[in-house]
Amino acid sequence: MDYGDRATIAAPATVFGQGGIGIIRISGALALPLLERLFHPRRKNKKFSSHRLYLGNFGLSAEEPIDEVMAVFMRAPHTYTREDVVEIHCHGGAVVGRRILEALVEQGARLAHPGEFTLRAFLNGRIDLSQAEGVMQLINAQSVLGQRLAMRHLQGALSERCSALRETLCDVLSVVEAWIDFPEEDLDPSSENRIRSHLQESLGQVKQLLESFESGRVLREGVAVLILGRPNVGKSSLLNALLGSERAIVTDLPGTTRDTLEEQIDLQGLRARFIDSAGLRDSSDPVEQEGVRRSRDKIAEADLVLFMVDGNQGLTDEDFGALGLCDFHKVLLVVNKSDLGLCDLDSDLQSLPRVHLSAKTGQGLDDLRSRIREFFLDASEDSCGEGLFVTEERHYDCLVRCSESLHRALGAHDDGLSLEFVALDIRQGLDHLGEITGETAPEEILQRIFERFCIGK
Numbered sequence: 001m002d003y004g005d006r007a008t009i010a011a012p013a014t015v016f017g018q019g020g021i022g023i024i025r026i027s028g029a030l031a032l033p034l035l036e037r038l039f040h041p042r043r044k045n046k047k048f049s050s051h052r053l054y055l056g057n058f059g060l061s062a063e064e065p066i067d068e069v070m071a072v073f074m075r076a077p078h079t080y081t082r083e084d085v086v087e088i089h090c091h092g093g094a095v096v097g098r099r100i101l102e103a104l105v106e107q108g109a110r111l112a113h114p115g116e117f118t119l120r121a122f123l124n125g126r127i128d129l130s131q132a133e134g135v136m137q138l139i140n141a142q143s144v145l146g147q148r149l150a151m152r153h154l155q156g157a158l159s160e161r162c163s164a165l166r167e168t169l170c171d172v173l174s175v176v177e178a179w180i181d182f183p184e185e186d187l188d189p190s191s192e193n194r195i196r197s198h199l200q201e202s203l204g205q206v207k208q209l210l211e212s213f214e215s216g217r218v219l220r221e222g223v224a225v226l227i228l229g230r231p232n233v234g235k236s237s238l239l240n241a242l243l244g245s246e247r248a249i250v251t252d253l254p255g256t257t258r259d260t261l262e263e264q265i266d267l268q269g270l271r272a273r274f275i276d277s278a279g280l281r282d283s284s285d286p287v288e289q290e291g292v293r294r295s296r297d298k299i300a301e302a303d304l305v306l307f308m309v310d311g312n313q314g315l316t317d318e319d320f321g322a323l324g325l326c327d328f329h330k331v332l333l334v335v336n337k338s339d340l341g342l343c344d345l346d347s348d349l350q351s352l353p354r355v356h357l358s359a360k361t362g363q364g365l366d367d368l369r370s371r372i373r374e375f376f377l378d379a380s381e382d383s384c385g386e387g388l389f390v391t392e393e394r395h396y397d398c399l400v401r402c403s404e405s406l407h408r409a410l411g412a413h414d415d416g417l418s419l420e421f422v423a424l425d426i427r428q429g430l431d432h433l434g435e436i437t438g439e440t441a442p443e444e445i446l447q448r449i450f451e452r453f454c455i456g457k
């Protein structure tokens with residue numbers, strides 16, 4: 001990529017295909033001269049005012065224009081790139097936009113590389129690196145939640161958190177460095193404590209961000225929810241009720257479901273893959289045995305197990321046997337058949353979160369849906385204050401390295417090593433943080449990030 005290249009760049013900002021309107025964006029010093037050369041306004045005005053839309057024809061010659069367009073000139077620095085920007089709003093379709101771009105290139109613009117507009121916004125200081133990545137996440141978002149997380153990054157939530165962390169660390173560093181500079185003045189205990197407590201506090205904040213990566217993954221990639229329980233409790237009925245269709249076979253015979261069966265369901269933006277499974281019990285039927293084996297295999301894969309029991313019948317040894325296979329931290333007890341009346345459940349299960357419902361009448365289903373959402377969203381929210389999530393692998397790596405440096409700093413301090421070492425480790429920690437926002441990101445990292453953008457962004 002041509003970093004620091006001052007060329008005027010142009011690219012389609014929309015997909016050139018079927019569609020009413022296509023937008024071509026131009027950024028750089030030639031943006032206005034190109035507009036004056038190629039745009040023929042309907043009303044002969046003397047000058048383009050910034051941020052105003054004009055109607056006219058576009059083309060090398062006024063006599064045979066390429067298209068009737070609307071155009072806007074935006075004067076630096078109040079633009080997306082902080083350079084002069086022009087947008088041509090032409091008709092959609094395969095030909096017009098391409099010809100307009102050709103005309104622009106012929107007159108001195110060059111085609112923009114993928115992500116180059118946003119790269120310039122970053123290089124010119126309008127946004128930082130994590131905000132630029134937010135732009136890309138927004139474009140790539142596959143769910144409403146993904147979109148919301150991306151929007152927070154775009155608005156600078158991660159940048160703010162990083163700069164708060166940097167401030168704390170700079171503060172400690174200044175104490176440490178002051179002491180390095182004036183070693184004859186003994187480090188008083190209060191400064192000593194300050195170094196320690198600030199380092200620990202920073203480490204805690206980094207750890208919180210690291211934990212949010214895991215919960216963020218759940219939100220980005222969706223979750224696997226396994227419906228588990230002994231035969232005939234109503235697992236397949238629940239899947240059908242959630243789907244609103246008779247997807248799985250339901251009969252009153254225990255052992256109806258023989259294989260696992262999966263369906264995607266959107267829970268208000270949380271993408272959940274529900275897995276119906278064969279009822280767990282000892283069986284001599286080889287087909288059923290295989291089904292039970294598959295159900296067990298799914299337990300490890302599941303992010304949440306809906307452990308279903310028949311609330312009308314109460315618990316059996318089979319229920320306890322099946323429950324014993326699960327990690328209680330990810331179990332939600334589903335007490336089904338509430339329409340038949342519920343008996344008291346064993347007090348051993350008191351500690352498990354539970355939902356009462358009837359897969360038959362649909363009563364309690366809404367409650368189940370919101371409990372599933374809460375299970376994932378609360379856990380995430382807890383691990384990260386105002387719902388800030390680390391979603392990029394790259395940010396996660398920077399934070400891991402930052403955390404390692406801070407651990408080393410703390411260790412060096414505790415071991416009474418020279419404060420030079422402590423200072424060195426803190427500075428490294430700061431550098432790793434700076435990589436997230438781009439203050440200390442080397443060029444090859446920038447290149448790798450912006451390569452992944454689409455053309456015109």
Ligand SMILES: Nc1nc2c(c(=O)[nH]1)N(C=O)[C@@H](CNc1ccc(C(=O)N[C@@H](CCC(=O)O)C(=O)O)cc1)CN2
Nearest residue numbers: 013023025051074077078079080081082087126135457
């Ligand atoms: N037509 C059009 N629509 C678009 C964009 C665009 O470039 N063109 N965007 C582009 O991706 C997004 C909007 N994002 C933008 C973000 C900042 C600025 C901008 O000019 N910021 C300046 C000036 C702010 C102001 O007017 O006060 C700044 O922050 O300094 C423009 C668009 C989505 N929609």
Ligand SMILES: Nc1nc2c(ncn2[C@@H]2O[C@H](COP(=O)(O)OP(=O)(O)OP(=O)(O)O)[C@@H](O)[C@H]2O)c(=O)[nH]1
Nearest residue numbers: 231232233234235236237255256257279337359360
């Ligand atoms: N009254 C009542 N009956 C239900 C309810 N849910 C399921 N049933 C009935 O219970 C029986 C078993 O339902 P299934 O959904 O096949 O149960 P399952 O857990 O998938 O059973 P297996 O596939 O054999 O493990 C069927 O006759 C259902 O109609 C409910 O909420 N209320």
Ligand SMILES: [Mg+2]
Nearest residue numbers: 235236256257
């Ligand atoms: Mg079934």
